[in-house]
Amino acid sequence: MEILKIDSIKKEFYTGYEKIEVLRDINLAVQEGTTILISGESGSGKSTLLNLIAGMDAPTAGKIYIRGIEVTALSEDEITQFRRETIGFIFQFHFLLKGFNALENIMMPAFIAGEAKKKAKKRAEQLLNDVNLWHRRNHYLVQLSGGERQRIAVARSLMNNPDIIIADEPTGNLDEKNSKNVEDILFSLVERYNKTMLLVTHDRGLAEKGNMHLAIEHGVLVLQ
């Protein structure tokens, strides 16, 4: 079943009077439960594409459909609610909230969605176990290593049980050992919970783990 459809997406930026065409004509159809790897040079528009899919940015032209709903036609409040329920985002940098402990950071999407605290806590504890950080549940940001922070971010992305996980170079900021650890956990959880994932990476070694490997070249998606 098709979960994501990108139809002739175009994105332009303006720096002063200069127009920069980042994405020229992006077309993509993603089936449910698949993992799509996207690579490309820095500045090629990988993050921009993910932001457009997540509704955090608006395209200059074109349409994006998730589960048949035209995301690009939704209002800001509608897209916010849609993102909360449908998409889990993992950034290159963990972006954890520093005033909250590991468990609370994972619970945050559920709090935002208005879920009852007891139910949210139960699920967050399960996810903490999944990322092997149960012993760190009450630890704050400063007490966690880079790899642990990113694993918390992985758990957080799954908190609201979203249909799609969008990961923007989640290991780009980690050393090799931690990268491997985070990747293994991410891929195993995506598989266990049967999620669709769009993963931006420079790591060609991950190509085998995805169902499809694409690259953005000159503003269009090409199959690798």
Added chain:
Amino acid sequence: MNLQFILFVGFRYFKEKRKSKKIASSVLSVTGIAVGVMTLTSVIGVMNGFQLSFIEPIINIGSYHIQISEGPVIDKETLDNIRSLPGVLSIVPFIETQALIEGKTACIIRGIPASVNELDPSFKKSFDVEYYNMPDKDTLEKTDSIILGNQLAMHLGIRTGDLISLTTFGGAWSSKKKVTGVFQTWYYDIDKTWGFVPLEAAADFYEKKSQIPLTYGVKIKNRFFDSGPLRKIKKILGNGYSVKSWREFNRNFFGALLMEKILMMVLVGLIFIVVGFNIFHSLKRSVYERKEEIALLKALGATPGSIKNIFILEGLLVGILGCFLGVLLGLVIANNINEIFLLTENIINNFVFSTIENIFAKVNLNISFSRVSIFSSDIFYIKNVPIRILFPETFMICFFAMLCSYLAAFFASRKVIIIKPAEILRYE
């Protein structure tokens, strides 16, 4: 609106700020609100004390809450009907005229029933009487008795037990009265110009019974809710009577007191505007410093409105904490204002002045300061600084403090809307 999320994050941000180095701005904001509320609570408390020490004797002794006049004598059944109206506490007849004491000093003589304290218990509240040789203290039983205001008695050199002559204006009636008591209401005008005689004795001022200007004073539970009883009394009495509220008597004086209080509240309340700006800048900086977290919360699906409410909650918490401390300190100051004055006097007189005098004495200069008295009952004609904290006013003070905090937080948090997650959460 997701209240759980707003409260959870809002309280945590507030707590986090307290622990961090950014506490100075929060402390300043809370202190500002607390100082404003404290000042207003204590100042208005003292002001109420002073004002009510005028207003209560005027109303309890003088004007009553409602006056019924200019009509025929009201029969007992009608009086009972008025007395049984909801909100009505008492109804007392009286006769008032002007007279000369000892043929030289003008005063107001009011005839009241001997049983006035039973008919109207609030009368006694404003009426301190020193009785002469009357163990039962029922001084108005005998028709030749008179109770004079203490200032009037002092002015005339009259003491209890003395006989005085009383002549109504125009010389229509004259009689000797025995001063059986001296009263003090702590309202100078009444104490200086009023005397009370038994109702029957006052009726003798007039040759014809039909000429007696009998007036009825009505007391109600809450003088501010006088329109209902006023309307119902008018309905019971029908035409032929003048029924007036306390608002119509002393209108100018009460109006001036009210204006004085409002102006004081506005002037002292200006502090809230300054504090509001402080909260505004503090929260604006907080929004700027937290823009990454705001962007993340947006990316996680929080609406701009709910994130705005987190910062508004932070502002309100500053307001609540400030109000709580302010009311607490205000009540402590207000309830100990006399002791504070005394302490201040002692510090100035026994420490500051004495030290300066001693310093000059060492260089053989004899300088002596006259001692300061912040409050003296000899000058102000009151026993001590009166305090009256009124809950509705304290509530209003807190309400305005909270409103300032809310508005400051509301405008400071507007920037939340323009924060774009896609722009902020880049890591390149």
